[in-house]
Amino acid sequence: xxxxxxxxxxxxxxxxxxxxxxxxxxxxxxxxxxxxxxxxxxxxxxxxxxxxxxxxxxxxxxxxxxxxxxxxxxxxxxxxxxxxxxxxxxxxxxxxxxxxxxxxxxxxxxxxxxxxxxxxxxxxxxxxxxxxxxxxxxxxxxxxxxxxxxxxxxxxxxxxxxxxxxxxxxxxxxxxxxxxxxxxxxxxxxxxxxxxxxxxxxxxxxxxxxxxxxxxxxxxxxxxxxxxxxxxxxxxxxxxxxxxxxxxxxxxxxxxxxxxxxxxxxxxxxxxxxxxxxxxxxxxxxxx
Amino acid sequence: xxxxxxxxxxxxxxxxxxxxxxxxxxxxxxxxxxxxxxxxxxxxxxxxxxxxxxxxxxxxxxxxxxxxxxxxxxxxxxxxxxxxxxxxxxxxxxxxxxxxxxxxxxxxxxxxxxxxxxxxxxxxxxxxxxxxxxxxxxxxxxxxxxxxxxxxxxxxxxxxxxxxxxxxxxxxxxxxxxxxxxxxxxxxxxxxxxxxxxxxxxxxxxxxxxxxxxxxxxxxxxxxxxxxxxxxxxxxxxxxxxxxxxxxxxxxxxxxxxxxxxxxxxxxxxxxxxxxxxxxxxxxxxxxxxxxxxxxxx
Numbered sequence: 001x002x003x004x005x006x007x008x009x010x011x012x013x014x015x016x017x018x019x020x021x022x023x024x025x026x027x028x029x030x031x032x033x034x035x036x037x038x039x040x041x042x043x044x045x046x047x048x049x050x051x052x053x054x055x056x057x058x059x060x061x062x063x064x065x066x067x068x069x070x071x072x073x074x075x076x077x078x079x080x081x082x083x084x085x086x087x088x089x090x091x092x093x094x095x096x097x098x099x100x101x102x103x104x105x106x107x108x109x110x111x112x113x114x115x116x117x118x119x120x121x122x123x124x125x126x127x128x129x130x131x132x133x134x135x136x137x138x139x140x141x142x143x144x145x146x147x148x149x150x151x152x153x154x155x156x157x158x159x160x161x162x163x164x165x166x167x168x169x170x171x172x173x174x175x176x177x178x179x180x181x182x183x184x185x186x187x188x189x190x191x192x193x194x195x196x197x198x199x200x201x202x203x204x205x206x207x208x209x210x211x212x213x214x215x216x217x218x219x220x221x222x223x224x225x226x227x228x229x230x231x232x233x234x235x236x237x238x239x240x241x242x243x244x245x246x247x248x249x250x251x252x253x254x255x256x257x258x259x260x261x262x263x264x265x266x267x268x269x270x271x272x273x274x275x276x277x278x279x280x281x282x283x284x285x286x287x288x
Numbered sequence: 289x290x291x292x293x294x295x296x297x298x299x300x301x302x303x304x305x306x307x308x309x310x311x312x313x314x315x316x317x318x319x320x321x322x323x324x325x326x327x328x329x330x331x332x333x334x335x336x337x338x339x340x341x342x343x344x345x346x347x348x349x350x351x352x353x354x355x356x357x358x359x360x361x362x363x364x365x366x367x368x369x370x371x372x373x374x375x376x377x378x379x380x381x382x383x384x385x386x387x388x389x390x391x392x393x394x395x396x397x398x399x400x401x402x403x404x405x406x407x408x409x410x411x412x413x414x415x416x417x418x419x420x421x422x423x424x425x426x427x428x429x430x431x432x433x434x435x436x437x438x439x440x441x442x443x444x445x446x447x448x449x450x451x452x453x454x455x456x457x458x459x460x461x462x463x464x465x466x467x468x469x470x471x472x473x474x475x476x477x478x479x480x481x482x483x484x485x486x487x488x489x490x491x492x493x494x495x496x497x498x499x500x501x502x503x504x505x506x507x508x509x510x511x512x513x514x515x516x517x518x519x520x521x522x523x524x525x526x527x528x529x530x531x532x533x534x535x536x537x538x539x540x541x542x543x544x545x546x547x548x549x550x551x552x553x554x555x556x557x558x559x560x561x562x563x564x565x566x567x568x569x570x571x572x573x574x575x576x577x578x579x580x581x582x583x584x585x586x
Contacts, residue, residue, distance in 0.1 A: 006405040006490045010417060013402035013461055014562045020458040021424055024432035024439060031435060067335040084327070091323050100573045101331050104338055107569045109519035111537045112558045115342050115544065119551060125356040127340055134357065161334065166580070173581035183388065229541075251525065256434045263431040270428055 002285030032261035049261035066242040070220040072156040081167025087177040102165030117158045148238035155226045174208025210281040345555035380539040388517045391456040392510045399464025407472035413415040424462030451527040470504040508579035
């Protein structure tokens with residue numbers, strides 16, 4: 001049997017990918033069964049790191065925070081993005097200009113956006129509270145990042161702010177694939193804009209919805225920058241997410257075994273959610 | 289186009305009712321106008337934190353304390369000069385650009401080379417390898433961080449640009465393989481077949497026939513890599529110990545720290561760190577939007 005020479009072209013990429021991605025992932029799984037501080041020998045501790053994760057009240061809260069954060073961002077970022085795209089699609093004169101302007105926040109980095117919003121959210125002299133006073137809404141003032149009942153949502157709002165333009169741009173790309181004849185026909189038949197949005201736009205936007213939800217889910221589940229810069233996970237663990245906890249375990253506590261175990265939990269969580277989402281969203285696409 | 293459809297409909301139904309026609313146009317104009325107004329207002333609100341960031345960067349500490357929301361009365365460029373000097377701004381920008389460019393070159397060559405057989409061969413092996421590469425896209429970057437650190441340490445690459453280039457290149461290989469494979473499947477095979485008949489080797493065909501045709505998708509890939517490298521803080525913090533070798537975002541992070549940040553440092557640093565990407569974004573906004581949204585439409 002003659003092997004196609006072109007298969008050799010796979011080797012450089014495959015070698016690097018195995019050496020620097022798959023091998024470390026496998027190593028990470030074995031490291032998660034040990035206690036290791038970076039120097040000396042790793043001590044085998046079996047499933048202790050995992051037991052700690054699923055029995056410790058704080059870790060359960062971290063998982064809950066991560067999910068609440070993810071769900072909040074996915075719903076609001078895509079909900080608003082869809083509404084913006086629907087409106088922009090009906091005003092072609094300014095559509096492209098506004099689409100570009102809305103993308104500007106997503107061109108800042110998470111670090112920069114985190115710093116700017118930390119300042120905007122400051123309880124004394126912060127932009128948001130000062131603005132509320134000058135609008136005569138002084139009673140709406142809050143300690144946005146210091147109140148454990150709202151801090152997680154304050155951080156999630158920044159995530160939505162930053163990436164809503166990206167969702168809008170993807171939905172607009174979806175809109176450009178919908179032929180205008182379908183919508184014109186519906187309008188001529190007297191279908192109201194709201195009805196046509198729900199019964200024509202949303203079904204035809206199925207691929208864009210899949211892309212948007214998948215991107216937003218992966219993006220939020222692994223992000224740690226906002227809570228890291230704005231709240232350091234506080235107050236009282238209210239904004240501690242999976243990504244930030246792993247970051248802390250590696251960079252400030254040097255507990256590499258626990259970090260590896262939490263990373264394995266994160267891989268499983270991300271894989272589970274994205275696979276479930278994708279098979280649901282794809283089957284929805286196929287039905288249409 | 290919307291107007292024409294309605295016009296022809298109205299005319300076919302009742303050609304004499306010009307007033308009805310006018311009122312429909314008028315209604316549509318008012319509706320369009322109010323929608324434009326609404327979205328402009330929304331956009332302005334969403335951009336206000338960015339505008340605030342720029343205004344604040346020119347104000348002195350005293351002005352900010354006295355009136356947190358006021359416009360700058362006079363432009364304090366000294367804020368900027370201090371930050372540029374203290375943060376080693378030009379040096380970190382050059383580091384970031386250098387690492388980004390080398391990463392883009394390596395990823396585009398390695399992953400397009402791998403994608404060529406994956407796009408052309410219909411065998412179990414190639415589809416298995418393809419799925420194996422795609423697996424890398426769902427693995428969160430944190431997952432392998434600790435073992436990767438130990439590995440890079442054992443290779444003696446800590447505190448080198450090579451560590452960053454390797455990590456970024458390998459991190460973007462799955463995305464590159466995914467992009468190039470789907471792009472190459474759409475390229476007709478005739479050109480390659482002609483070249484094969486002329487006796488060209490597969491490597492020559494890849495380099496002279498295939499690679500030059502990949503420019504559009506390479507542009508899209510370059511955007512994703514640039515955003516990824518530019519915004520990353522974790523890898524440089526982990527692998528680089530010398531401040532002079534840091535890339536831009538971790539340099540900002542080290543410069544500012546995390547608690548009670550001084551606004552006269554924060555805002556100029558934020559503007560300076562965002563500026564290069566924003567300039568590129570406005571220069572190439574059309575291509576970037578098209579690249580970032582590719583895949584949303586089947």
